[in-house]
Amino acid sequence: MxxxxxxxxxxxxxxxxxxxxxxxxxxxxxxxxxxxxxxxxxxxxxxxxxxxxxxxxxxxxxxxxxxxxxxxxxxxxxxxxxxxxxxxxxxxxxxxxxxxxxxxxxxxxxxxxxxxxxxxxxxxxxxxxxxxxxxxxxxxxxxxxxxxxxxxxxxxxxRWLQPFHETELVPAEGPWQGRYLLGLGRTTSLLDRVGVAHTPDGPLTVLKVLGDAGIDVHLVLGAPDMTPGQVLGRGIRTLSGTDAVIPGDRLPTGEPGPGLRVTDERSRTPEPELVVRTVPxxxxxxxxxxxxxxxxxxxxxxxxxxxxxxxxxxxxxxxxxxxxxxxxxxxxxxxxxxxxxxxxxxxGSMPPPPRYTVRRIEAAFDRPFGFLTVHRASRLVLTAGWVADPVPFREPDEDEE
The missing domain is CATH 3.30.497.10 (Antithrombin, subunit I, domain 2)
Known part of the structure; x- marks a missing residue:
C-alpha cells in the first residue's frame, strides 16, 4: 500500500x-x-x-x-x-x-x-x-x-545499497573553495543514477542515492546563480516529470550540468564509471x-x-x-x-594496460546543494533541505586525543 x-x-x-x-x-x-x-x-x-x-x-x-x-x-x-x-x-x-x-x-x-x-x-x-x-x-x-x-x-x-567511503575533499572553487573538508566518495557503473534537467531557472544536476527500504535521497545541484528555493523547487518538479531529466548515459561529453564532467577514457574493464564526490x-x-x-x-x-x-x-x-x-x-x-x-x-594497485574506451562521469557536490528524501514508489517528498555548512576534515588521531 x-x-x-x-x-x-x-x-x-x-x-x-x-x-x-x-x-x-x-x-x-x-x-x-x-x-x-x-x-x-x-x-x-x-x-x-x-x-x-x-x-x-x-x-x-x-x-x-x-x-x-x-x-x-x-x-x-x-x-x-x-x-x-x-x-x-x-x-x-x-x-x-x-x-x-x-x-x-x-x-x-x-x-x-x-x-x-x-x-x-x-x-x-x-x-x-x-x-x-x-x-x-x-x-x-x-x-x-x-x-x-x-x-x-x-x-x-x-541505509545505502552501496555505501560511500570517507575521504578528504578540498573544493577548487565556489563558496567552499580551499576548505579542508570531510568528503564522501563512491564509484558505480550505473550512469543513470545521475542526470541533468534543463529548467527555466537554469540547469540542475540530480543524483539519486538509493536506500535499502525504498527510500532514496536525491542530491540536487543548481547553477551557481540559482537560489536555494529555485534548486529545491526544480528538484521537486523533476519527480513529476515537469522538468525532464536527461540520464547520465545520454549526456554528451564535456560539462553538461553543474558539478559534472563527462569524458571518454581508456579502461581495462568494459564498464562505464560514475564517480561521485560529496560531503556528509x-x-x-x-x-x-x-x-x-x-x-x-x-x-x-x-x-x-x-x-x-x-x-x-x-x-x-x-x-x-x-x-x-x-x-x-x-x-x-x-x-x-x-x-x-x-x-x-x-x-482565540598497478593495473594492466587498458583495453577499452568507456564513458566516465565525475559528479562533484562540493558547494552548497539541496536534498530531497523520496519514497521511491510514490515519489512523495518526505523531507527537503539545503546543505550550506560542510563538515571539516579531521585526522583520525584527533578523535582519540
Missing part, C-alpha cells in the same frame, strides 16, 4: 510552495508530509475564510481532507523506513465533538493534567519517543492558556510557521476575535502558535531524518 496519488501531489505541492518561498539562512530541513496532516485535520473542522485558506494550502477540498489524512496515515504506516505518529492533547475542561475525536487514530487523544511543567515533560517525552530520539522537545511553548495541542511526528531511516551533513532547523501564516493557510485562523474551528467543539478556538523542528543526517552508510510539527490552539 502506498499514499494515494492525489495526496502525493498535494503534499509535494506544499513542499514546493514552502521550499521556494521560504527564506534559507544557511542550512535547513523541512517536511510538508509532517505538517500536511495537521493542516488537513484543521481544514476539515474549520469554517469561513479559515476553511478556504487551509483548503488552498493542503491542495485538496476541505471536504476531502479528513478521509485523505486517514488514508495517508494508514498508507505511510506500511512503508519500511518511515514512522509517523499523531498526538492530540486538550484541557480537560475543553468540550469536544465526539464525531471529531472518533475520526482520529486510536490512542491519539490525551488531556492535560493542569500542571504545565508535568505536561511539558509528558509532551517532550512523546516527541523524543516518536522521532527515535532525534528531537527531544516540542518546538512550541505550552502554558495555562494552551487549550489544545495537535502534533505530528515523522522519522525516516534508510547534519542539518537542523526550527520553523515558526506563523512568521508567514498565509503560506500554510493559517492567516485567518490566527484571529482571536472569533473562533474558526466549530467542528472541534462548541468553544471558540484560534491558532496561538505553530512550529516545526527538523533534523537530517547524511553519512557514508545512510540517512536519517526526523521532523515534528505542532499546532497549538488557544482561546
Amino acid at each position: 502506498q499514499p494515494a496519488a492525489d495526496s502525493v501531489r498535494a503534499m509535494n505541492r506544499l513542499t514546493e510552495r514552502w521550499a521556494t518561498t521560504g527564506p534559507v539562512d544557511g542550512g535547513t530541513v523541512l517536511s510538508a508530509t509532517s505538517l500536511w496532516p495537521l493542516l488537513a485535520l484543521l481544514a476539515d473542522v474549520a469554517d469561513g475564510p479559515a476553511r478556504a485558506e487551509l483548503s488552498d494550502a493542503i491542495g485538496l477540498s476541505a471536504d476531502e481532507a479528513a478521509a485523505a489524512t486517514r488514508g495517508y496515515l494508514e498508507a505511510v504506516a506500511s512503508v519500511p523506513g518511515v514512522s509517523t505518529a499523531l498526538g492530540l492533547w486538550t484541557k480537560g475542561t475543553l468540550p469536544l465533538h465526539t464525531a471529531w475525536t472518533a475520526g482520529l487514530p486510536a490512542g491519539t487523544h490525551g488531556t492535560f493534567s493542569g500542571d504545565p511543567v508535568a505536561d511539558r515533560k509528558r509532551l517532550d517525552s512523546w516527541a523524543e519517543e516518536h522521532t527515535g530520539g532525534l528531537i527531544r522537545s516540542m518546538p512550541v511553548a505550552i502554558d495555562e492558556a494552551t487549550e489544545l495541542v495537535l502534533a505530528a511526528a515523522q522519522a525516516v531511516r534508510t 551533513f547534519r542539518v537542523e532547523a526550527a520553523h515558526d510557521l506563523l512568521a508567514d501564516p498565509a503560506r500554510f493557510g493559517l492567516a485567518t485562523a490566527m484571529d482571536t476575535s472569533r473562533g474558526h474551528f466549530p467542528g472541534i467543539g462548541p468553544e471558540p478556538l484560534a491558532i496561538g502558535s505553530a512550529a516545526q523542528a527538523g533534523l537530517a543526517m547524511f553519512d557514508a552508510k545512510g540517512f536519517e531524518a526526523a521532523t515534528l510539527s505542532v499546532v497549538c490552539a488557544a482561546p
Whole structure:
C-alpha cells in the first residue's frame, strides 16, 4: 500500500510552495508530509475564510481532507523506513465533538493534567519517543492558556545499497573553495543514477542515492546563480516529470550540468564509471510557521476575535502558535531524518594496460546543494533541505586525543 496519488501531489505541492518561498539562512530541513496532516485535520473542522485558506494550502477540498489524512496515515504506516505518529492533547475542561475525536487514530487523544511543567515533560517525552530520539522537545511553548495541542511526528531511516567511503575533499572553487573538508566518495557503473534537467531557472544536476527500504535521497545541484528555493523547487518538479531529466548515459561529453564532467577514457574493464564526490551533513532547523501564516493557510485562523474551528467543539478556538523542528543526517552508510510539527490552539594497485574506451562521469557536490528524501514508489517528498555548512576534515588521531 502506498499514499494515494492525489495526496502525493498535494503534499509535494506544499513542499514546493514552502521550499521556494521560504527564506534559507544557511542550512535547513523541512517536511510538508509532517505538517500536511495537521493542516488537513484543521481544514476539515474549520469554517469561513479559515476553511478556504487551509483548503488552498493542503491542495485538496476541505471536504476531502479528513478521509485523505486517514488514508495517508494508514498508507505511510506500511512503508519500511518511515514512522509517523499523531498526538492530540486538550484541557480537560475543553468540550469536544465526539464525531471529531472518533475520526482520529486510536490512542491519539490525551488531556492535560493542569500542571504545565508535568505536561511539558509528558509532551517532550512523546516527541523524543516518536522521532527515535532525534528531537527531544516540542518546538512550541505550552502554558495555562494552551487549550489544545495537535502534533505530528515523522522519522525516516534508510541505509545505502552501496555505501560511500570517507575521504578528504578540498573544493577548487565556489563558496567552499580551499576548505579542508570531510568528503564522501563512491564509484558505480550505473550512469543513470545521475542526470541533468534543463529548467527555466537554469540547469540542475540530480543524483539519486538509493536506500535499502525504498527510500532514496536525491542530491540536487543548481547553477551557481540559482537560489536555494529555485534548486529545491526544480528538484521537486523533476519527480513529476515537469522538468525532464536527461540520464547520465545520454549526456554528451564535456560539462553538461553543474558539478559534472563527462569524458571518454581508456579502461581495462568494459564498464562505464560514475564517480561521485560529496560531503556528509547534519542539518537542523526550527520553523515558526506563523512568521508567514498565509503560506500554510493559517492567516485567518490566527484571529482571536472569533473562533474558526466549530467542528472541534462548541468553544471558540484560534491558532496561538505553530512550529516545526527538523533534523537530517547524511553519512557514508545512510540517512536519517526526523521532523515534528505542532499546532497549538488557544482561546482565540598497478593495473594492466587498458583495453577499452568507456564513458566516465565525475559528479562533484562540493558547494552548497539541496536534498530531497523520496519514497521511491510514490515519489512523495518526505523531507527537503539545503546543505550550506560542510563538515571539516579531521585526522583520525584527533578523535582519540
